[in-house]
Amino acid sequence: MQNSSNFERGLQLYELNRFKDAIPYFENELTQNIDNFEAKLFLAYSYFNTDDISNAKNLSIELRKIAPNYAPTYHILSQIALHQEDNKNAKANIEQAISLDPFNADFFGSKSYILINQKEFSEALFYANKGLEIDAKNRVCLNARATCLTKLNLKEEAQETIENLLNDDPENSFSHANVGWSHLENNNLKSALHHFKASLKIDPNDEYARDGMLTAVKAKNVIYNWYLRYAFWMQKKSGKSQIFSLIAIYLVYRFSVKLLAFSGLSFLALPLIILYLLFALGTWIMEPISNMILLFDKYGKYLLDKDSRQSGQTMLALFSISIVSYLANLLLNLDILFLLSLSSLAATLPLSKAPLNYKKDSKIFDYIYGSIILLAPIIGYIIGYDLETLLTTLIILFVAYTWLASLIFR
Structure with a gap:
């Protein structure tokens, strides 16, 4: 025909x-x-x-x-x-x-x-x-x-x-x-x-x-170029190899924390935690970090769409809160400032990724879960829970998010 x-x-x-x-x-x-x-x-x-x-x-x-x-x-x-x-x-x-x-x-x-x-x-x-x-x-x-x-x-x-x-x-x-x-x-x-x-x-x-x-x-x-090299390196590895690499990075991180504590340099722990998270979760937070960097680029900021700009601004705000709270805690020695520093740092992952999600349910989940990570330790402190319990809760919430986000909502 x-x-x-x-x-x-x-x-x-x-x-x-x-x-x-x-x-x-x-x-x-x-x-x-x-x-x-x-x-x-x-x-x-x-x-x-x-x-x-x-x-x-x-x-x-x-x-x-x-x-x-x-x-x-x-x-x-x-x-x-x-x-x-x-x-x-x-x-x-x-x-x-x-x-x-x-x-x-x-x-x-x-x-x-x-x-x-x-x-x-x-x-x-x-x-x-x-x-x-x-x-x-x-x-x-x-x-x-x-x-x-x-x-x-x-x-x-x-x-x-x-x-x-x-x-x-x-x-x-x-x-x-x-x-x-x-x-x-x-x-x-x-x-x-x-x-x-x-x-x-x-x-x-x-x-x-x-x-x-x-x-x-x-x-x-x-x-960002460093992050990109790391991301390409990780992308070449199989799932098992990635796990072994992350375990190796974690062991180096734990050894370094203990060494800092032994040397009386515990104040360097937060920068080390940040560095560890950048390596361990590099492929997750690379885009929000790069969007944050481009906010300060003379020409690059014009390449960002609305969602990318919001992602970068969220990352910048939470990083700033984390660093300022940590430095304030060194001067004032207040547990609530230390909690605010860590919760702000942990919340950067879901809250800076949320604007970039195309799926509505994933976006909503990230915003809700990120808000819980950010506010739960502070509310718990005000209610009267001890610092150790709140830190444990924060760690569990953060680790649980990485599993939920990768296995269910992505």
Whole structure:
């Protein structure tokens, strides 16, 4: 059956990456020809590429029922699952797609990205290379390969892949953004900014490039640059390796606290606690801290949106309260000032993250829980609880938050 003008125009717009504009044409085609399978497939991909995940998933499931042995259906279901951080279903669907069509390089590139998300970089590189054996110029596989080589710290091979990628398709927004992130991870800020700028010139709405540009601008600040190096280092590690690293940092921290107490330098404990939290929770609080830093940057402050600015201001206010209260306690020796210092410091995590949450329930939870961390010790002191009980309660509240936030609300 010959496709209509609606389908042809939708396909033209789709191939130009104008997914939002393509959607009405595919929808109009389906009102006239509800059985047009191709129109449904491209409409599902268009929904996915415009972040309409619910419609993309529903339509993809419908397509799977219509044609249970059609590989691209499993590919888009895999992409949707990966977007929803469901690695298990993402992997299962892409493996089904590969079993149905083992000569589609895009499928191997997609599997490589799933493995990258699981931090299985060596295996991810294997599948990227396998896809390139099918199609040596496949963009998905080349981008995945560049990411794998960067994560594996194989800089020369990564650079060669990057050059081939951009030589073959210099007008691809995603490729420039991906190359920018690769340079950013290697702390080459000038090259990173160049490629993010090139990506945004091609596609001004590319969020991947916009995030990269903002991160690169933040990384010009020495303090944030340290955090970024730490975050990239932690991102390369598996879950078990991250746990071992944090345990090692904790042991060093505990030893240092005892050494300070033995040496009569207990007043340095708070700065040490702050340093420890920056390392242990660096990937959690990096964005609020960088937003706080950009508040004082002549140009960087204009890059912050309303939520990012509020996050930075909250971080600054709580840090200031914590430090001022601690210094005041050294002079006045009042337990309530010490409690205020620690509770303000602990509350920075939920309260500075709250404005950045896209999910309403997570945002509300962070605000409520952060307020409890901030106020509960002070109220408890006023009521008459002893200092040791209140400090224990504060620690339990803080540790409980890190578990609840990561396991339930994220």
